[in-house]
Structure formats: C-alpha cells, structure tokens
Amino acid sequence: MLVEDDAPLLEVMRCLLEAEGYLVYPAVNGKQALDLFLSTGPNLVVSDIMMPEMNGYELLEAVRELQEGVTVPFLFLSARTERSDVERARSLGVDVYLFKPFEAPELINAVRSRLDRRRICSCC
Secondary structure, eight states: OEEOSOHHHHHHHHHHHHHTTOOOOEESSHHHHHHHHHHHOOSOEEEOSSOSSSOHHHHHHHHHHSGGGSSSOEEEEESOOOHHHHHHHHHHTOSEEEESSOOHHHHHHHHHHHHHHHHHHHHO
16 A cells, blocks of 8 residues: 555656556555555555645554554655654554655565565464
C-alpha cells in the first residue's frame, strides 16, 4: 500500500513499484489508507507523514493496533528530517524511514528487503 497526498509523487512511486512487479494500492491520506488496509490486507505500507485527515503517525499507530497489522512492514517516506521525527517513528514501530527527496533505487531496495524479510519470517 502506498500513501501520499501529493498526487504527482504518488503516481511516480506507484509507477516505480509496479514496474518492479508489485501490486500497489494507492491512498491519498491516512484515513483512506486505513480503510484500504482493512479491505486489502497489504503486505507492506509505504506512507508519507504529513497528510490531511489522518497523518502518517496516526496511521502507523492504527495499523499496529490491529492484529493483522502488527507484523506488516511500515516505511515512512518524509521530508521531515528532524531527529525527533525519526525517533518518534521508531518508537511507534516504523521499519524504515526514508527522506524526501529520495532516489528510486532507495525506495525499491527498502520495499524489496522488507518484503523478502517478511516472506522468510512467515516460512519459519
């Protein structure tokens, strides 16, 4: 699942991930993403932090409160670069924190490594 309120950036990221063979469920805010999470059960969430209706922190907390969301890898992609933002994200259970602007390989590698780890862990 991909959550970003900047429509052009959402489209770029969606295209990048789909070109790698991933099925992408896009959402434009945290509230829409939570509804989508409940209906699709994604294997991974990539989310912006600053969004209308429900921000990324609130989305992460809501996902982690769900039984099916406890082990889903969660990646933040944000322009917020303050150490306190990163620490808050980590304390809430984020798996990866990438900074905007990002390079395409950065995003693809982060997604691939988290999905690979999830696949390996679910086999044990």
